[in-house]
Amino acid sequence: MRTLYQRTNTFDNTRRSILKYASGTVVAAALPSFAFAQSYPEKPSKILLGYSAGGTADTMLRLVAQQLTIEFGQPFVVENKPGASGNIAATQVARSPADGYSLLLGNTAEMAVNSSFMKHTGFDVEKDFAPVALVYDVPLALVVSAASPFKTLDDLIAAAKKPNSNITFASAGQGSPGHLAGEELARSMNASTSITHVPYKGAAPALVDVIAGHVTYYFSGVTAITQFVKSGQVRVLALSSQKRSRFMKDVPTIAELTGADFSFTLWGGVFAPAKTDRLIIEALNKKIGTAMAQPNIKAAMEREGSDANPMSPDEFSAFVKSESERYRLLVENLGIKPE
Structure with missing residues (x-):
């Protein structure tokens, strides 16, 4: 009859063998993945x-x-x-x-x-x-037509607070970052009357109607409006990013001007x-x-x-x-x- 020590020793040897085999199997299985990635x-x-x-x-x-x-x-x-x-x-x-x-x-x-x-x-x-x-x-740029009376964000906010202000904003489409930025700005302005969202099928037609003065403001990607800023067709009131852009250092952000947690890029x-x-x-x-x-x-x-x-x-x-x-x-x- 085997002693308790002998049975325990046999069990331990078997256990070590199983663990050694299992460990080797795991390593072997991992090698193809590692080799593939390498x-x-x-x-x-x-x-x-x-x-x-x-x-x-x-x-x-x-x-x-x-x-x-x-x-x-x-x-x-x-x-x-x-x-x-x-x-x-x-x-x-x-x-x-x-x-x-x-x-x-x-x-x-x-x-x-x-x-x-x-x-x-x-x-x-x-x-x-x-x-x-x-x-x-x-960042997105808050733009208005160069022919509009709004020279600053404060001008736009002041106009929105007047009765029958008839403020509208364009977007490149329902659910776009520009749409949500426009909605958030509209909410923060506490306008006296509802500010109307006008969705377009893309950025180009939205920008055309902003330039023409058919809608009041629009949040555009900065690249899309560069040439129109240079040609004097649109005016940039502020940027939508949390911090000023290193490429547009002279343009303030909405967060900076209002103190709001406003960030859309x-x-x-x-x-x-x-x-x-x-x-x-x-x-x-x-x-x-x-x-x-x-x-x-x-x-x-x-x-x-x-x-x-x-x-x-x-x-x-x-x-x-x-x-x-x-x-x-x-x-x-x-x-x-x-x-």
Whole structure:
């Protein structure tokens, strides 16, 4: 008969063997994933954008993609898939394999606003995406026609407080950051009568009617109004960002002028499908950071009025979450029902 010591020793030896085997199995299973991540990319990657070619997002993305192609030695191809306020492209990437070869240039609308403004987007930003890196961050400019009597934000607020003020504001579309910025400004002005929102199908027609004086004010991306400011057709009253833009240092912010917590910008960054290997996420973040430091891309950022600062994947993830929550509360406070 075996002693208690012998039985215990046999059990311990068996237990160690099982643990050793299990540990080896886990390591062996992890090796292919590690090797794959280390060799990434081995073929062309595509970056989808949910908007048409020619805008700020498209311009910045193509420059970054060109530099990523140089940095990685494999093509990074931009594909424009406009529609549904960016949701079509986002949905496609959310459903793609998490291998780093299908990426998204996600923007404010689809990554922070749409989930609060729409009942069905086709994806869940937090569950379906891994934030990689911020690419650009452009403030909105509060503009009025140069022919309007409003020289300052105070002039506009004073007019809104008068009876029968008939103040209106334009936006590039329902649920756009410009629309919500316009609504928030309207609410903060405590107007004597209701301020009317006039949505347009895009930024260009909205700006045309502002210049013509058909609507009172409009929050536009700064790039879109640069030439009209220079030609004397529009007047910039303030910026929507929390801090002054380093490219428009003489223009005050609404937050600065009113003391309100007012912050609306048009930002965009690279996202990968959820569960993409962390090594791939970090490699992309590092190379995008290198790309953003290139002189030609820095010059393009200045032309576009972007104030983006480099962020780690974790910092960008926290930024996206905070933006989503801020817009959720804003939509709720404004009483806007999801459609």
